[in-house]
Amino acid sequence: MSPDMIALFTMFGIGVILTLVIGLFCVLTTNSLIRSLIGLEILTKGVTLLLVLTGYVTGRTGLAQTLVITLIVIEVAVIVVAVSIVLALYRHNSEIDTTMLRNLRG
Secondary structure: OOHHHHHHHHHHHHHHHHHHHHHHHHHHHOOEHHHHHHHHHHHHHHHHHHHHHHHHHHOOHHHHHHHHHHHHHHHHHHHHHHHHHHHHHHHHHOOOEHHHHHOOOO
16 A cells, blocks of 8 residues: 555544544433434444445445445435334324433333
């Protein structure tokens, strides 16, 4: 690998790691289901950026593009199901706070 490629990987790698950490932090520390979904979106965008970066660095951009498109399709399906669950919980309980959901039984 050339020094330019290593510098590019390091610079964008730090950005990808920050994106992943921000998404994980958002998912783990919030009590709102909407914020958790936003954190999940940020986390998957970090994974997408990581796939694009590794595809560019290794020279296998075709494989990286295929994986990214597959990830986007799966991400959309997961988010649609998660949003529908959050909406159903909101209609049933008029609240989307996770502390209230922990107290539900049955």
